[in-house]
């Protein structure tokens with residue numbers, strides 16, 4: 001890595017050019033600036049976007065140099081309190097912002113708790129949820145698969161593993177969705193989710209069950225109630241948003257790409273192929289904000305100052321010609337994408353497996369129930385949500401022959 005002493009013009013990570021064709025923009029960025037790109041976020045706040053696969057692995061494998069604690073940011077004096085991305089950078093004492101031994105203690109407990117989830121039970125819960133969501137629209141012959149299917153699917157599938165009381169579930173699902181949509185009601189909704197998690201922990205202390213909060217309470221890491229509350233909120237939102245987008249983007253691929261359409265009704269294997277292809281082509285989490293340099297360093301030919309912000313360019317790294325040359329023959333069997341992150345702060349084992357159980361079951365049950373489903377608008381009219389963090393459609397309208405109820409009622 002050499003220091004070029006070159007100060008290139010930064011690229012805006014917002015506005016029409018970014019929304020319309022981020023892939024083309026990533027390609028142009030790489031050509032102009034190489035693997036580490038100076039960018040401007042909303043309000044022209046500077047950051048480095050890491051688009052090189054090799055450089056991204058280096059950043060994520062060196063948490064002492066590129067830390068997760070946002071308090072070391074050297075641009076805090078320029079950030080207004082109502083900055084649109086504040087929810088992702090404002091320090092909170094959750095697993096997300098902890099580092100070193102403290103992070104290992106928290107992450108170890110989360111992974112142990114997640115490993116105890118019975119994946120057969122989860123699958124059967126997913127089937128029930130999928131069936132009852134489909135029952136709600138199957139008689140109409142049309143549906144929006146984003147609002148009516150992929151969005152509600154993950155949280156409803158995860159309520160049993162959280163041991164949430166059934167009566168509280170709709171409120172919590174609505175509040176977590178409000179938090180994730182980042183709007184004027186997000187802060188209040190966030191407070192309500194935290195309160196609900198506090199009540200849940202108090203209840204599980206009294207009466208432990210086979211669920212995540214009880215396992216975290218009993219874990220030898222000795223987590224405090226406050227730590228468990230913080231990390232349960234991270235689990236709820238971290239599990240919901242990318243898994244919903246994974247389902248939505250996979251359904252879009254299967255409905256718009258002939259390779260999948262021909263096997264739509266009998267396509268068990270093609271559902272897994274579509275899920276994997278989406279991880280390479282339409283990564284549900286496009287960019288993650290972020291990491292903060294612990295001291296001056298160099299990366300991909302750029303001079304990084306202590307306290308500079310780095311954006312983790314998951315989607316751009318997946319498209320790096322170093323790992324995806326023009327001769328690339330498709331994603332089948334290749335799971336080396338960066339869409340679950342990498343290193344200490346990557347998606348904790350076995351969360352990706354749980355996400356796959358939810359997403360695969362969602363796709364499979366839908367194809368089983370509505371085998372003649374097709375898009376009700378031309379594919380080029382589908383609209384992506386305006387966000388640099390995630391890749392998600394606003395709607396996915398479909399039509400099908402009206403079917404029969406099948407869920408548990």
Ligand code: HEM
Pocket residue numbers: 095096097107110234235238239240242243246284285288289290312314338339340341342344345346347348351352354355
């Ligand atoms: C398609 C589904 C999912 C995708 C694409 C995904 C992706 C990611 C990525 C890229 C990161 C790392 C972000 C960074 O390095 O800045 C991450 C972290 C995390 N994910 Fe996931 N995730 C998914 C599902 C889940 C699920 C189902 C759960 C839990 C039930 C979960 C829990 C977490 C947690 C707790 C972290 C933070 C880890 C840490 O900071 O130590 N994720 N995920």
